[in-house]
Each structure stands twice: as structure tokens, then as C-alpha cells.
Amino acid sequence: MTTIETSRRGFVKGAALAAGSLVLGFGLPAFNKAAKAASGGTLNAWLEITGDGRVRIAQPQAEMGQGIWTSMAQMIAEELEVDWAQVEIFSPVAAPDFAHPFYGFQTTAESFSIRAFWKPARTVGAQAREMLKMAAGEIWGVYPGGLQAEAGHIVNPLTGQKAPYAALVVQAAKYSPPENIQLKRPDQWKIIGKSIARADTPDKVNGSAVYGIDVKMAGLLTAVPLFPPSFTGKVKSVDDSAALKVKGVRQVVALEDAVYVLAEGYWSARQGREALTVDWDLGEGGDFSTDEAFAAFRKAAAEGQGAVVEERGDTVTALAGAAKVVDVTLEAPYLAHATMEPMNATAHYTPAKLTIWVPTQAQGLMGFVAGAVGLEAGQVECHTTFLGCGLGRRFEIDLPIHAALVSKAAGVPVKVLWSREDDTRRDFYRPGAVARLRAGVDSKGKIVGMLADISGSSILARAVPSLAKGDIDHTNVDGIAEATTPAGVPVHRQYDFGATARVAYAMVNSPIPVGFWRSVAHSQNAWFMEAFVNELAADLEQDPVALRLSLMKSERNRTVLKRLGERANWGNPAAGNVQGLAIHEAFGTVLGHVIEIAMNKRTLKLVKVTSVVDVGWAVNPDTVEAQVTSGAITGLTAALWGEVTMTKGEIDQGNFDSYRMLKLAQTPVFDVEILQLGGEIGGIGEPGTPPVAPALAHAVFNATGERIRKLPLAALGFDLM
Amino acid sequence: MSVSLKVNGVDHELDADEQTPLLWALRDVLGLTGTKFGCGIAACGACTVHVDGKALRSCVVPIASVVGAEITTIEGLSEASDHPLQEAWRSGEVPQCGYCQSGMLMAASALLAKTPDPTDQDIDNAMTNICRCGTYPRIRAAIRQAAKNA
Ligand code: FES
Ligand code: FES
Numbered sequence: 001m002t003t004i005e006t007s008r009r010g011f012v013k014g015a016a017l018a019a020g021s022l023v024l025g026f027g028l029p030a031f032n033k034a035a036k037a038a039s040g041g042t043l044n045a046w047l048e049i050t051g052d053g054r055v056r057i058a059q060p061q062a063e064m065g066q067g068i069w070t071s072m073a074q075m076i077a078e079e080l081e082v083d084w085a086q087v088e089i090f091s092p093v094a095a096p097d098f099a100h101p102f103y104g105f106q107t108t109a110e111s112f113s114i115r116a117f118w119k120p121a122r123t124v125g126a127q128a129r130e131m132l133k134m135a136a137g138e139i140w141g142v143y144p145g146g147l148q149a150e151a152g153h154i155v156n157p158l159t160g161q162k163a164p165y166a167a168l169v170v171q172a173a174k175y176s177p178p179e180n181i182q183l184k185r186p187d188q189w190k191i192i193g194k195s196i197a198r199a200d201t202p203d204k205v206n207g208s209a210v211y212g213i214d215v216k217m218a219g220l221l222t223a224v225p226l227f228p229p230s231f232t233g234k235v236k237s238v239d240d241s242a243a244l245k246v247k248g249v250r251q252v253v254a255l256e257d258a259v260y261v262l263a264e265g266y267w268s269a270r271q272g273r274e275a276l277t278v279d280w281d282l283g284e285g286g287d288f289s290t291d292e293a294f295a296a297f298r299k300a301a302a303e304g305q306g307a308v309v310e311e312r313g314d315t316v317t318a319l320a321g322a323a324k325v326v327d328v329t330l331e332a333p334y335l336a337h338a339t340m341e342p343m344n345a346t347a348h349y350t351p352a353k354l355t356i357w358v359p360t361q362a363q364g365l366m367g368f369v370a371g372a373v374g375l376e377a378g379q380v381e382c383h384t385t386f387l388g389c390g391l392g393r394r395f396e397i398d399l400p401i402h403a404a405l406v407s408k409a410a411g412v413p414v415k416v417l418w419s420r421e422d423d424t425r426r427d428f429y430r431p432g433a434v435a436r437l438r439a440g441v442d443s444k445g446k447i448v449g450m451l452a453d454i455s456g457s458s459i460l461a462r463a464v465p466s467l468a469k470g471d472i473d474h475t476n477v478d479g480i481a482e483a484t485t486p487a488g489v490p491v492h493r494q495y496d497f498g499a500t501a502r503v504a505y506a507m508v509n510s511p512i513p514v515g516f517w518r519s520v521a522h523s524q525n526a527w528f529m530e531a532f533v534n535e536l537a538a539d540l541e542q543d544p545v546a547l548r549l550s551l552m553k554s555e556r557n558r559t560v561l562k563r564l565g566e567r568a569n570w571g572n573p574a575a576g577n578v579q580g581l582a583i584h585e586a587f588g589t590v591l592g593h594v595i596e597i598a599m600n601k602r603t604l605k606l607v608k609v610t611s612v613v614d615v616g617w618a619v620n621p622d623t624v625e626a627q628v629t630s631g632a633i634t635g636l637t638a639a640l641w642g643e644v645t646m647t648k649g650e651i652d653q654g655n656f657d658s659y660r661m662l663k664l665a666q667t668p669v670f671d672v673e674i675l676q677l678g679g680e681i682g683g684i685g686e687p688g689t690p691p692v693a694p695a696l697a698h699a700v701f702n703a704t705g706e707r708i709r710k711l712p713l714a715a716l717g718f719d720l721m
Numbered sequence: 722m723s724v725s726l727k728v729n730g731v732d733h734e735l736d737a738d739e740q741t742p743l744l745w746a747l748r749d750v751l752g753l754t755g756t757k758f759g760c761g762i763a764a765c766g767a768c769t770v771h772v773d774g775k776a777l778r779s780c781v782v783p784i785a786s787v788v789g790a791e792i793t794t795i796e797g798l799s800e801a802s803d804h805p806l807q808e809a810w811r812s813g814e815v816p817q818c819g820y821c822q823s824g825m826l827m828a829a830s831a832l833l834a835k836t837p838d839p840t841d842q843d844i845d846n847a848m849t850n851i852c853r854c855g856t857y858p859r860i861r862a863a864i865r866q867a868a869k870n871a
Contacts, residue, residue, distance in 0.1 A: 065817030065854045197814065204819030205810045206802040207755015207795035211820060214754040222749070247738060265749030266758070267741050340759060340767065340820040340853040388757070388820030389853050420760045622814055626859070630817055633855025656764040656851060665845035667857040 040166040041173060043131070045097035046076065046124050049169040053152055055086045060098035061117075062108035062361045063091070063200055064390035065630070066685040067623035070198045071114060072121055074619055078191040079125030079184060081149035082165070089199045094363035094382035105364025109395055109516065111587035111683025114619055118681045119183070126184075127177035134178075135171035136163055186617070186678075195622035200386070212359035212385045213417060215346045220413045221250055223260040223406050224269035226276050227426055230649030232283030232511050235259060242275035252276070253409045260406050266417055285511035286649045290334060290432065293457070293646075296508045297434035300455035301329065304436075306504030307471050309491070310483040313500035318449040322440030326539045328532050330437070331710045332456075332524035333643040335430035335517055336423075336659060341388020343423050347403035348413035349373055354380045354404055359387035361395040369400045373408045391634075392516035396428055421654035428515025429644050431457045433476065435528040439497055439536055447536075447551075449500030452480050454528070457514045458507045471507045475516075479525035479586065479690070491521075493529070494585045495551040512646055518634050519686040522586040526690030527697075527711065530582035534698045535707065544581055544698070545570055556677060557583065560590045560614050567673050568594030568610035577607055580698030582691035589682030590614045593632060595668075595695040598721075599703035604713075605721040606636065606668035609692075614675040615682040621674055624684050628672045631688020637662045639693040641714045666720050724784050728753065729797025739785035743777075744768040746784045747794060755795035755823045759851065766850025769824035770794050776831035776847075795823035798830060806830055809867035817854035824850050829864050838868050 040051040048056040057076055061068040069089050077087050092098065098106045101116045129149045136154040137144030140161055148155045155162045186193070203209035228234065238259055240252035248268025253260045261272035300306065319325055346357040347369075354370050363384055367377025387394055403416040418426065433456025440448045458473035467473070470486035477483075478491040481503035485491065517523055533551070537544040545565045552558050561583050564570070573579045573596050583592030591613040598605040611628050618624045641660040645652045653659040697708035700718065710716060724735045726743075728751060735750050742761075747753045747770070756779060759767030763778040770779045771793040798804050806829050809815075816822045825848070832839055832847035839847070844864055852860070 063818075065819070067817075195814075197811070198816075200819065201811055201814060201816055202802065204816035204822050205807045205826060206798070207753075207823045209819055210754075211757075213758065216752065216754070265745055267738075267745035267749065338853060340765075340818060340851070342758060386820075387818060389818045391853075420762075626814065626817060626856075629858060630855040633857070634853075655762050656760050657762065661765075661851045661853065662855070662857075663851065664848045664857040664860060667855070670858050 041170045043128055043169050043173050045092070045095060047128055049165045051166055053086055053164055053166050054088050055080065055082045055152065055165070056088045056090060058092040058098070059089045060092055060094070060106055060363070061113045062384060062387050062390055062394070064108070064361070064387035064394070066627055067198055067620060068108070068113050069200050070196055071619040071623060072117060073199065074191045074196055075117065075121040076125040078189055079122045080129050082152045084191060084196060086152050091384045094366060094384065099364060103364070107364050107395070108361045108390065109392070110520065111589070111685040111687065115588055115681055115683050122183050123181065126181045128172070130178045130181060131172040131175045132165055132168045134175050135168040138171065139163070139168070192619050193617070193621070195620055198623070209386050211341050211388050212344045212346065212357065213341055213388070215357045215385065215415060217413055220346070220415055221262040221264065221410065222266045222269050223253070223262045223403070223414045223416045224266065224273050225258040225260050225402070225416070225418060225422060226273050226278055227258050227422065228280040228282065230282050230286035230511070231513060232286045232649070233257065233280045234283055236279040236281045239277040242277070243272040246272040246275055251410050253406045255402065255405055258402065260402070260416065262406070262410055262414060282649060288511045288649055289647050290512065290645045293432060293508070293510045293512060294331070294434065297432065297455040300506035300508055301434040301436040301453045304453045304504060306453055306455065306506035308502065308504050309472055309477050309485065310481040310501055310503040312502070313449065315449040315451050315500040315502035318500040319438060319440035319451055322448055323443040324441045325438055326441070326536050327436070327438045328535050329709060330435050330528045330531055332433045332527055333711055334432040334512060334645070335638055335642045336427045336644050336653065337391040337393035337517060338424065338659060338661070339389035339391055339393050342420055343393070343399050343418045344416060345399035345403040346413065346415040347400065347407040349404055349408040352379065355383070356380065356400050356403065357383045357385060358400050359385050359394055360400065361387070361390045361392070362397060365397050366400065369397055369404050372401045373404045391518045392520065393427065395516055420656065424644070424653050424655070424659055425651040427644070428513045430517030430523055431459060431476070431514040433524050435480070437528060437532040441540065445540065447498040450497035452503040453506070454480065454504070455506040455508055456524070457509050457512065459514050459516060459520070461507065461509055462513065463515070468507070472505055473507065475521035476505050476507070477503055477525070478521035479584065480529050492585065494553060494557050495533070495548070496553050497551060518631070519586060519689040522584060522686070522690040523638070526582065526584040526586070527693040530584060530691060530694030531697055531708070534582070534694060534701070538701070543571070548583065556614060556679065557585060557590050559677065560592055560612050560675060563673065563675065564592040564594060564610065564612040567612055567671070570594055574607070578699050578703040580695045580700070580702060582694035582698065584687070584690045586687050586690055587683035588616070588680055589684060589687040591628065591687040591691060593691045593695045595692070595699050597696070597699045597703065599700070600721070602718045603721050604700065604718060606666060608669045608671065611670070611672045611688070612675065613672070613687065614677045615684055616679045617676050617681045618674050624674050625672045627684045628688040629670045631686060632670070632692050633662055633667065635689040635692025636696065639696045639711055639713060640720060641712050643712050643715060725788055726784060726792060727790065728792045729794060735784065737784060740783045743770065743779035743782040743784050743787055743792070747779065753794050753796055757820055757823055759821070764851070765821070766828060767821050767824040769827040769850065771827060771831055774831065774834060776828045795827060798826060804830060805867040805871045806833065806863065809863040809870065813859050813863040813866060815856050815859040815863050817856055821850060821852045825852065825860055829860070833864070833868060833871065837871060839864065
């Protein structure tokens, strides 16, 4: 069963712990004097054991399809020693106890849940288990070290005494969590590594799962926005007389950058919006176009205007003396997220407290939402619903802020709900970018250096300016440069191109807002790097697998690539088909795809995607498989059709008729092999996406001989069968 | 204005404009939120329901046009979440974010009602809904599984 916590449930918050503390960021145990030993109780913010032996696990990470509800609970349950059948998972009210161990606030981003909680979640389970043993030891008057935990019971193997956790939890909650617990070895795992059925699936096949859009409460009004044509626009004046006459419409609230019509239900609000008359001030830059942005990116990349991110040896001289220089300029378009559930947030403002119900990836940022309506950060209560996709869009807090402002102005609880067109036109887009990549080769065919000039808009200059220090944003260069940015963020490239390397980034910001899109940096940088390596292989007349094996820095990457070549039967596609290949390292994971297509003139059929991935350890292999496929389909949609353009301040795309999505009939067969090489554990929500575009472009090149240097393929006249 | 609708076997009198799309009558008036909004222009299928057994995209169906019809939503697909497709969806772990799945199940159940043993081509033709998470391979497999079990 899956539930969303409806109140604080009286959880006692732990002592304040430093953000980033790995082990004890979980809050200290609550001591509930009133609870009766036999009736179960709350152990800490994460765990409650009910009188009938159910183990309720709080799962604070956003469930947006990646299966985190289940895999997170698997990690805790493994060490806690409970039967999976006892486990019940719920979405807790946001709390500092649930701060992400790396970021220091509650968030789900960068394929970083399992990786960050890999030790902490298992530790919380193990600590709870040891505390339950201590409780049994105290009650039975024996040394707890001799007791065993088995399937939700503490057992004394000498006497045969046995007590269910429910009878021990109140006593156990009195102890401090023990430190330095030995976690189980992989060969002892019973729950981790198993394809446990997902806890959220039953509610998702009968319509009962609650998403943000489904939130209900007495007196709730639906608020639908009218936006200015440009992002820079502001409201000048509003004539709402006709709108207020529409049946069901209750109020009109003008914010600085939108006018909301509030009604009983979405349809009335939409009708009201049609009847609104608003005069806008388009603002400075209100007539900007993507063409202008790309002209600036191209110029900056061509002229090498960027700030240097990596400089090893004298690349410019090395290339000047090279027998041959491969020189490729690649472009990546802006992309919208198009989460399946249109963007929404529900808020109820009172002078004492702001309550929000929201499908969010960033509960820990809701203090800013409180601030936007004049409350303290501690005066917000955030309930997380299921997310109908996150894709990075739901890391932004623009919707909760709008909902809070509108609720405050209207004096009623409000659900802000955007249409699909609103969603596409008011996004924080995957940044458009241009990269010029060069490699020099000496007369013996040896690569002597790599030079990369990248230009595009910076996400962090907007979202977290301190991370864009020195005009270098790591999300513009990760995957291409091997360096540490001035803000101290390490970036990585899987290849070594000989003795010299130089990577520069020219930040060009514009009125087009940019944000985090599934796989962030890697969504465009893998396209640049892998498309470049495929061109290098073609120009040097080398096999793309052999060339990569010679350039890769790590044995791990070579292992994945070799296995991919074997699994996909690289070089030997089925008769009439062609293949393309790419591999990328991101979020601690190495993942490669071979995409096999059939081509008829400029019409292509996606036949098969073969993927090999190393995640170190797979907590739930079925989920890993699902995420590889899911990430690949996101990548296919983007590579085929994904492009957002702005003309004179307005976004040209709107609904799914102008922003196309892959459908079932067009979907290829997938074959995924999961390696578990046993190193650091990797993330899996995003790595399936980055290698898709370069692998597909490679296949199209192999079929047509045409160098594909721009996306989407549709803009080059290609389409799907 | 009052409009009568029969949803999941129950008659309702709705105080709503006749042009209100069925989707919003279901969600906002009757509180049946299993049927989802994705596009509002019949492009994604998240809002698919059955009208007299046929799969329809309820976001573009005015309620006036379905008076007297038998309307079935995901909440009425089965008594106890035990339609063969729901079983197959669970055993095949089809949903990811799950948002499109009500519509997918309604489209698939209309297909199986008419074509109990569909070919791949039948599945391609009937399943034109969008899943942003890309659960398509598992949807195809689960429809095949359900057809086998039925
Ligand atoms: S909401 Fe009806 S088809 Fe998309
Ligand atoms: S499961 Fe997320 S859109 Fe289909």
C-alpha cells in the first residue's frame, strides 16, 4: 500500500544535525512515553512499527517513476531484517530529517538518491535492528550481542525466546543509534539485488494513486494562468469583467508575471481565461529569438571566446603541427520537459502557516516559497504527492510560488494548474548549445590533442550563481572536460586524447530560461563528445569500438564497451539494417547503446536498442532495466523531434501536436544487460538518455553517409516510418 | 443546467454546462480523478474512458454528447483491480510515474474486448496514447500476457 502522510503524525524531530552528515542525518529516535510496548510505535522519523507488526518506512525521495519508493525501502528493510511483506511505504511531510546527504536539503535530482543514501539508508536499518536487540536484551536481562534479528523478531538462540519488533520499539527508541555498525556483505543480501515488486504499482493500475493534480479539499479553487507573450513580460492592466461573468469563475488574481482565473474546476477557469483582457508590457528582450541565441553561440564557439576549463600541455601548438585535424561543430537545440502530468501545485495560505501539496523534486526549497508570501522558512508544511514525471522540471519552485501567492491574494486554498501549452511555453529549457571539437593526428596516425570550444547558456548562473564562478558552469562542460571548476565541482571525460587537451566554455545567457532536463549536462555533452568520436573514427578509418578502447581511461568503461559490442553483434546488423554506437559515463554509471535502424531514403525505422550498463550494484534489477529503457525513449524522442524555438519572444511549440513524442508503434525492441562490476554504486534515472542521440545519428550516418551535426533529425528532413 | 450521466453503472445529475468536456465533469464534478488530463486536444490519451465500450478521449467529448451512454472510467474497469490487464500490468511492472496508465489500461481493455487475441499490428493501431516515461515495451508485453491469460 502506498500513502501520503496527511499530517505530521507527531514525529519527534531529531537533534539538529549538520547538513551533509552521512550517518546521523536521519534524526535521533523519538521517545514516546505514552505508547504501550505491545502496540508498536515510532522509532525515528524514518521508521514506525505498528502493533500488528507492519513496518512503516518513510520514503522522502520524489517518486516520479524511477521506483525509488521501493528501492530505498529495500535498502532499509535489508538491514532491519524484516519480511518484505511487512513493509509499508509512505510519503512523509517534508522535514529536515530527510535532507539529502549530499545536497543538505530534501531533493531528488541528478540520479542521486540510491547513490547518496546507499550507506545512510542501510545504516538506519542496521541501527534500528541493533536498538531493537538492545531493547530485547534489557527486557530479558541478557547481553544483546548474543541476540539475533530474524524476519521482524528478535530471537535469543540459547533460550528460544522470541519477541516481535512491535513489542520492543518503544524501549528501543530510548537508545542512541549505535555507531560503526558493520553492514551486511553482498552475499548476505536477501532484499537488495532482488527485483522486488514495486510498492507503488497497485495504486497506479486502478486510478487511486494521488498526483498533484488530484489533490482535493473543501473550498479548493482551480487557478488557470494567462501569461504574457514573452518571458520578460509584465502585467500592465487587466479587464476581468467578462471573465467574472463566466459560470463557476470566482476571482481573478493578477501577479506580476501572470494573471490567474480562479474557478470551481478547471473548465470554468479555462472559459474565464478566454474572456480575460490583459494589457502587457513585453519588457526588455521581449522580442528575442532562438536564432539570435544560436548566432551568438556559433560565433563564440568558432572564435574560441570561452573561459578555459581544462588546459593540459600546449594543445594549440600540438594541433598546429598535426598532420591532420578533425574539426567538427555540433549543435544541440533547446528542449522542453513535457512531464506527462501538466505542471501544478496546491497551496493554502494562512497568516500563520503555508501548507502546500505538490509533485516536487525539491521539498527542501519550500522555505523560499514561504518567503515569497512573507512567512518564515519554518512556517511551511509540504506534502509530496506522486509525480507524473519529474524530468528535472519539478525541481523548480515557480509553481508552488504562484500557488502560494494566489492563495494569499484570494484567501482560499488554490490549485494552480497549467495547460500543456502553458507548460511548453513557460519551461526552463534544456540549454541550446554549440560545440566545436577538434583533434590533431600526427603523421603516424597518433592523436596528439583535443581542443573543445563550447558555448551555450548557463543553468547555474540563474539557479545557483555561486556554482557558476568564473563564468564556468560545470553543466556546460561535464563529460567533455577533465577538471575541477572554479566553484570546486569536478567534471570528467572518459577519454584521453593524447598529450594535450584544452576545453573552454563561453557563457552566453539570454532571455530564454534554461534548467535541469533529464541528464542535465550529459544530455548535450554526450551528444557532442560521442558524435565527435564517431566522426574521428570515420575520418581515421578506424572501427568506433576499437578507437574508443584505445582512448578510454578506465578499465570499467572498456569492460562495458566490449560487452556492448558482443551483445549487440556490433558490425553485423541484421540484413538491411545499420547500427550506430555511443557510450557515456555519468552519475557514477557507464552506459552504452547500439541502435539498429532500417533506412528508406530519409525515413527510418527503429529496430532495436541494445544497452549494456554498469551500475556497480543493482538494488532492484527490474527497475534498472526499466530506467535504461525509459531513459533511452526520452533520448529517442529528443533526437528525432525535440526542439523548442522562440520567435520574437514567443515559444513556437505548444501541445503534443507541435512537440512530438515517440509512440508505442514506433518503439524499437530493447535488450538491456546489467553488469554489476561491484565498484561504487551508480545512479540510473538518467544515464540511459545521453548516449542515444549520438548513437542514432551514427546509425543515420552509416546508412546515408551524411554527417549529422545538428538535432533533431526531423529538422534535417528525416522522419520515422 | 442539469445533465444526466451514467458513470460506472451509477446515474448522476450534474449541474454543469453542456459543453463541459467529459474529462472535467468526471474529475472536478464527480471526483473521479483516475482519469487524467495530459493535453486537452485528444493527442495523448491520458483521459481515455469507455463510452458504450469504445475507447474515447474524454477531454474533447462534451457531456451533452454522452447523455444516456454507459461511461466507464478506470475506477470502474473492475471490481477489485482484477481485470486481466490490471493483473498483467502488475506482474509485468508496467507503470513508472504511472500518470498515463489509466488511459493506457482503458485503451487496452477496449482493444481486448473487441479483439481478444490481438496481433502486434492490432496493438500498434489501438495503443496510440503517449507515455512520457516510455513504458511502451512493457505495455505491449502485458497486453500479450493478458490476452494469453484471458
Ligand atoms: S488529455 Fe485527452 S487526449 Fe490528452
Ligand atoms: S508511466 Fe509515466 S507517462 Fe507513462
